[in-house]
Amino acid sequence: MSATSSRITGVHTYDIRFPTSREHDGSDAMNPDPDYSAAYLVLRTDAGDGVEGHGFTFTIGRGNDVQVAAIDALRRHVVGRRVEEVCGDPGSLHRDLVGDSQLRWLGPEKGVMHMAIGAVVNAVWDLAAKRAGKPLWKLLADASPEWLVSQVDFRYIDDAISPDDALALLRARADGRVEGERVLLERGYPAYTTSPGWLGYADDKLVRLAREAVGQGFGQIKLKVGADLADDVRRCRLAREAVGPGVRIAIDANQRWGVREAVEWVGALAESDPYWIEEPTSPDDILGHAAIRRAVAPVKVATGEHAHNRIVFKQLLQAEAIDVLQIDAARVGGVNENLAILLLAAKFGVPVCPHAGGVGLCELVQHLSMFDFVAVSGTTRDRVIEYVDHLHGHFVDPVRIRDGHYTAPTAPGFSAAMRPEAIATYTYPGGAFWAADLATRQEQQGMTA
Template sequence: MSLPTRITDLIVKDIRFPTSLEKDGSDAMHKSPDYSLAYVTVKTDSEIEGRGMTFTVGRGTHIVCCAVEAFKKLVVGQKLADIFGDFGQFWQSICSEDQIRWLGPEKGVTHLATAAIVNALWDLWAKMEGKPLWKLLVDMEPEKLVSTIDFRYMEDALTKQEAIELLKSRQAGKADREAELKNTGFPAYTTSCGWLDYPDDKIRKLATEAISQGMERFKMKVGGDIEDDIRRAKIFRETIGYDRLWVSFPAYTTSCGWLDYPDDKIRKLATEAISQGMERFKMKVGGDIEDDIRRAKIFRETIGYDRLWMVDANQKWEVQESIDWMKKLAPYKPLWIEEPTNPDDIMGHAAIAEALNPLGIAVATGEHCQNRVMFKQFLKAKAMQYCQIDACRVGGVNECIAIILMAAKYNIPVCPHAGGVGLCELVQHLSIFDYISVGCSLKNRTIEYADHLHEHMEAPVKIKNGCYVVPTVPGYLVGVKEEAIKQFEYPMGSEWQRMFADGTFEPDV
């Protein structure tokens, strides 16, 4: 196959999977997501194509596709040597298009679109080099790697020269770390068998399948109805036995800590969880402070103070409210407070962290953080102690590398957001690169795994013995299968047409 020299076309498709029907996944802010992607194919003058995506949760995916189309003229016709010769500059040319930048700059829909395009270009580059993305990154000379980054507005956190020196200082042991990961894989845990509304047979079937594939760590969503949680918990244990971890390092369980649980249920569930090997517990907070304190007490009485215990407020609080509330919970020694307030509120998170860090409470956030300028501030301001980037919300691989490097300088572990559709396929490369070339540690790092929709991927993630198998297929996303596109392209795909016809869904647009 001849190598491509220029980009001849860019195609974007709106692909949505009706995950809300099957109750796959959901969180407090996105109650009924249809996992979706704005899927970009970059065509070239050879047979090699780049495929990229951004992740969304349903409605509005076409808006991102519309933005991708608007960038098309900046990409089609470009020589690949020009793009990859100075990728930082090319990245900037998209982010700073002189009319479209008004709609951002570098945030929201236009930045999600940038991510989809940029991820496709990295996929193309990796395929041209015949390497999986992580290997392309790991093998790249520090100077070359750093040339892909737009350092504008980062220099008060990390200069280009510092980035090069940081990468060079971590060259030692790279080969060992690479060999280690190839041997063991990257630790994973699965949430796939345990969504809230799954019927018994489905749980049994999925868990049995996962075991047959070597999975040793399981996470179950809880909180809908306590009797139902217990029912599913029993099924789990009947199916996976008690030798396997139900939720394992570095996963944690929220199963015992929902807002409206009465004392007995918390005690019972936490005791059960401990008997199953659970060492980390997360409790939902923010309903009523007296109630939170009551539940915190029960937790500590039940799990003791050697096990970890975190709390999660789902962006619910004001700043001072976060501080006041958490001070009252401080005697129970939570490890972190997750998303206490609005994801744009750096100063707010910094104030919360400043008040709470001396009490031993960390702040975790980042999944909704829009770009390197915001991450820079979170890191510099000591506003996050756990950095949860999204591979598609920031502007693709270039900006992810920039953030991973900044986080390394500030000694903050990066735990990328995963799940959804396609995110696992992408994120594994970033974490493997981080471990081999930058962070050099697995401490506090893990990759979430959700066993949904991988069948539609040309190169799905592989899990073995509960770990991500280090990918070997050249590329980054690699691609979505043609059959899946025919079925799930929105709104004309055959499955959507069928579901509109039978009344399962109404068309969104």
């Protein structure tokens, strides 16, 4: 089969779940017992080169099967497409998926169906980058401003940024790309770590991990807050004592509060000099975030990991509701929609500090921030990518952290591929881990019956 006539032949889906709830890893005020999971897909082609596209939606356990069903529902748009066309213009697939007139009713552009679109679109970008022999960040950074703008859907955001605005932003940065890439490869991209701060951790573990983080070169850590005010006051003090005055401490309420409660609670924690308050309230409450921001300054307001599309980000910026914009690589409609969001952030001059962690979110999102540094914003000032040291070993090309920085990936692709043995072990419920787990439970039930 020649390269020009090859087609996508299959969308293979997997319900992959890791039993993270048993260690309280990832516990926060709204998510006490997450089982980090991925609704995972593999695109196969008849090109004969063995190159596949991998993508996924991150979930925290129950409902991962619903997410897989949503990806399955998109198969008809993907199978049969010409590989060269779809890899040369992922935006055309993105628009077809978002525009499916019947599936659109299930959103539009939000929730399960939109995350499924993101997983499929990201798998195409993985395939495209592998075929180009480049890591995704470099594929994007090498692209022309015109082509990048062609990949963005400006529907519903052109009152805030026009294609011409976007083109001007990208062209203004074009001359700096070569030097930007050199700096990136030399220094990497700054990270902060959430590993010390999970709510389920005891105080001594928090203090130990916070000190270790500073020793490892991180300039910022993050603590989960929002379950109990007295606990939060104590934990923030302990963390501040552990890291000293020069390290930033972000706090994250994971949507726990209403507007008034957020203002009061952050006020009570201000003594420990938090750098930002993340997700103080519902991700849908744009005006609420704006009210909180006005009230808690100089503490900054950050949100975005649950902002469901570019239209929400547009309004967060228009309403001056956030100081820090947190993209997520696997919640919105994939790379194309994240290009729109990065351009919006650049237009409004708001720094982007991605959400990561979970399953593979660090692997994906590093590419977007690195592209942003090389080709859009041109700076890492006040910009950090979240880092959580969970589950990276299950990936073929895991993130590498050095001196508190993500090192730039060099392998072709989007770093999305999981190792085959991880898929075989953690596919739910038939993989080796879950099958054994189920057998153990049945045995225990038999003993107590």
